[in-house]
Every structure is written in C-alpha cells, then in structure tokens.
Amino acid sequence: MSIRVSIDIAAPVQKVWDIVEPIERHIDWMADAVAIRFQTEQTRGTGTKFFCDTKVGPIKLVDVMTITAWEPGKVMGVTHTGVVTGTGEFTLEAIDASNTRFTWTEKLIFPWWLGGPLGALVGGQIVMKAIWRRNLRKLKKLVEAA
Numbered sequence: 001m002s003i004r005v006s007i008d009i010a011a012p013v014q015k016v017w018d019i020v021e022p023i024e025r026h027i028d029w030m031a032d033a034v035a036i037r038f039q040t041e042q043t044r045g046t047g048t049k050f051f052c053d054t055k056v057g058p059i060k061l062v063d064v065m066t067i068t069a070w071e072p073g074k075v076m077g078v079t080h081t082g083v084v085t086g087t088g089e090f091t092l093e094a095i096d097a098s099n100t101r102f103t104w105t106e107k108l109i110f111p112w113w114l115g116g117p118l119g120a121l122v123g124g125q126i127v128m129k130a131i132w133r134r135n136l137r138k139l140k141k142l143v144e145a146a
Helices: 013-020 023-028 116-145
Strands: 002-009 033-038 049-056 059-071 075-081 085-096 099-109
Touching (some): 023 033, 099 116
Antiparallel strands (some): 033 049, 059 075, 085 099
C-alpha cells in the first residue's frame, strides 16, 4: 500500500530542512507521533535508528525506524521494521527561490491483526492519508512562522 501527500510551503528549501532535519522535533508537527527515542548515539544521517511511539485513535504501537537516505535539503528516507513494515521518504523540491514542495511517500505493510491489505487500504488510504495531510499543514505553519 502506497501513500503520497505533498504541500507547497512559502519558504526556501533550507528553511524547511532546518525544521524537518531534527528527527526528535517531528513530534511538533506529526499528530500521530507521540515520542521519539533514539536507539543510536547518532541522531542525524544514514544509519540513525529510533523508536517512534505512535498513536492513531485507540491504536498505539512502536514504529522502529532506521534512516536509509539522508541528503540535506533534498531527501530523508526510512525503513519501518516494527509492527507496520515498509519504507518512507520525505523529499524537498525548490519551486523557486522562496517556495518548497514537500512530499511524503510511504509504502507500508500492515500485519494481519491490523487488517492486512484491507487494513492498509482503510487505515492507510483513508485514515493515515488524512492525518498526514493535517501533519503537512502543521509543518507548513511551523516553517512559515519561523
């Protein structure tokens, strides 16, 4: 199951990256992320590992993530190896010198007890997509106010 959401932010790429780069601050703009706990001393770049305590409605789980792609100002990619598995990626693209398109793509596999493919369809395409769109609106406000 693949989910893709994007938003245009009235700020240069570097300003957007400055807000997105600190992984521990993702809880400031991600409604579904409750806490981030690093597994590695490293907190930036490829190889960084962390737990993300996640809550969506009554469902609470620990998302185990590893940063797999890290190009400052361009891309941050992860693998998910917890209850829900798959890959995710944030990409930043300059629209012009003062505007950035931020895109969030996830390819996720839900376990059978979360409905498997049907859970992915309902939970991903309907619920998660709505949450992530809201997250991007919050990110936009955070960046544009900075």
